[in-house]
Amino acid sequence: MTNIYSTAAEMAAALDKKEITSVELTKAHLDRISAVDGKLNAFLHVDNQGALEQAAAVDARRAKGESLSPLAGVPIAVKDILAQKGIPTTAGSKILEGWRPPYDSTVVAKLKAAGVVILGKTNMDEFAMGSSTENSAYGTTQNPWDLTRTPGGSSGGSAAAVAGFEAPLAIGTDTGGSIRQPAALTGIVGVKPTYGGVSRYGVIAYSSSLDQVGPFARTVLDTALLHEAIAGHDERDSTSIDAPVPQVVAAAKRLDVKGMKIGVIKELSGSGFQAGVSARINESIELLVAAGAEIVEVSCPNFEYALAAYYLIAPSEASSNLARFDSMRYGLRVGDDGSKGAEEVMSATREAGFGKEVKRRIILGTYALSSGYYDAYYGSAQKVRTLVKRDFENAFTKADVLISPVTPTTAFKIGEKSNDPVAMYLSDIATIPVNMAGIGGMSLPVGLADEDGLPVGLQIMAPFMQDDRFYRVGGTLEAALLSKWGKPILSNAPDLAVK
């Protein structure tokens, strides 16, 4: 029977066979949200009426025998950083409270055109700056595995919504790991596509040379189906790649890695990683070998500088991007009592509207770009970016894909790192190099750490525009793990509906 615990592919098949309607499926998810989101705080806005209207429209098209997209009628949650016409879009910030965009982002437009039903907008660290959702102006999202822990971030609301069965699919964005890290911490699949693979039009910009939109789901195939639904060239995004979308759905179904060379990154293994994380990664490597892959060790000596470079590049770009929040055309305006000039109102608004981490990054970026410091900081960081790119290029001459843990630890406690920005930044150490080079990566759940029973994510990385490769490896490994466990990983999570 199809229910909220089914995969998106199963839901799509049941809809296609008319065993269930999209309205029924959408209602079931809206009911789930009203039952459990008080615990999770995954959603900032639930569009009950709009979702049911979209669902009814898809059902009507199906009843008429129209040919529909593969995911038509399946519900989805969308990170609150993507503009959706008429729907509150805050990016987790007070400065955008109450703003309703007058247009759709390309990804939202594609979802609507494909008949994917948008349930609502999900919580996130303010302007995607953070690794725990604790920087949201609207409260922290809780991890469905343990409500005292964070789901990761910045796309923590999207990840929690999928892991908590509030939605089978979700959209996130990943600038330094903001899809892969929360996927790892909540036991679901998350993909950061190749830079330029998915349009950024209508996505509130944080760091434009690093930001990328991508899919979350509970299985590799579901993730691939969503990836194909949102990917492709868009003339409204000048960094969008005008080339065919990698065949990720076919790759996810291939279930074969014979002859593939899988590179284990020396610098992202062993010390510095929680024992239970390393144990699950090593088991995955054994399963891949058993499936016919060849393991090679690769070295990426400059990755240790990537984190430092990221925390110069991203704040620098952010300091420029966030200049648009000037209280003049949209968003919050504070202190405009007729006696103050525009600059005073602007400064008062940005003081009141931005949270601590956003201010910290704007000031840091302003500093790194300022005359006298530019070469020492931003300029040096750009050179490190070259070195990280070269490390990947060298590694990919020896291997078809590269693997590492997604995160050094499993989900951390809410509050554990919120007063120590440098410690928080370290949770992105394994994910940042991928953004620096612009390639794609997947986070795949590969089991639970022995010491705390929390999910562990394996990161699979592929060369530029070869995203199909990590779907092939991820799909194969997922099948091997499923046959080993006998049940999906999320069946180990506590039942949220129990009071």
Added chain:
Amino acid sequence: MAAISRDDVAHLAKLARIEMTPDELDHMATELDQILGAVKRVQEVATADIPPTSHPLSMSNIFRADVVKPSLTNKEALSGAPAQAEDRFKVPQILGEE
């Protein structure tokens, strides 16, 4: 010696148009000094012979024909305005400031 002083932060905050309380300036100066201490590691490997990478794609400008396409109506464009008058954005005074 600290890489960044409280006065530096006050100046940066002014440049970034963020009014900050004295308390915030104190905290920010301490935190930024720690962060700069951690990120200055990039200088260890950024030698003169390495070219910078500003972007993952090697891009050139993208042009399209200069043809008018549908865009937001005046009403839509003003829909989020904090204040408006005569179908325009209404902003605080920009002239006559010191």
